[in-house]
Amino acid sequence: MVKGSVLRSRLDFVREQGGEDALERVIESLSAEDQKALRNVVPVAWLPFEVGKHLDDAIVQVLGGGSLAYFERLGEASAEKNLGTVHSAFLAPGDPHAFLAKAPQIYRMYYQVGRREYEKTGEKAGVLTTYEAETFSKADCLTVIGWYKKALEMCGAVNPRVFEEECRARGSEVCRYRVSWQ
Secondary structure, three states: EEEEEHHHHHOOOOOOOOHHHHHHHHHHHHHHHHHHHHHHOOOOOEOOOOHHHHHHHHHHOOOOOOOHHHHHHHHHHHHHHHHOOOHHOOOOOOOOOHOOHHHHHHEEEEEEOEEEEEEEEOEEEEEEEOHHHHHHOOHHHHHHEEEEEHHHHOOOOOOOEEEEEEEEHHHOOOOEEEEEEO
16 A cells, blocks of 8 residues: 555646646546546545556656656655655754654655665665565656655755665565665
C-alpha cells in the first residue's frame, strides 16, 4: 500500500509540468478502475501500490517519451512541496545526518509495508537501505533519489548526490542508496 499523498504529488507534478491537458491524457490512458481511484485521491488514505505503478507507467509513456528520468524531477518537486509545508518538521537545517537519521519515520509516513534504515558512513556520506518493501519499481526508486537529493539541499547540503547501489526492481534483495555531499 502507498499513501495517497505520494500519488497526489505525482498528479500535481504532471499538472504543473504539462497543464490540465497532460494530466487528463495520463489519467485517460489508465483503466476505468485506476481512473476512479486517481480522480478521488485522498492524501491520508492508503491505496494499492499497483495503482501508483500503473500511474508511473502511464506518465512514462504519455509524457516521458519512454524515459524514467522524469521521476527524479518528480521526487525533487515532491520533497520541495511536502518538506516545505506539512512535513517541514523532518528537516534538520545544517545537519543532513540528523535529517537522514529520520528515514525510518519518513518511510512509514508514505509506505505501509517495509522499512528504511540509515547508516552514517563518513562526515558527509551515508547509506539508506529499504528492506521488505511490499512492492517496488524503477520509477519509484528514481523518485526516492530525487526526493532525497532535494531534501538534502533543503538541509543545507552542497551538491548532494544519491546513487542507487542495489535495486529490487533489478533483482537485488534490497534497495540501497549511497548518499554524499560536499
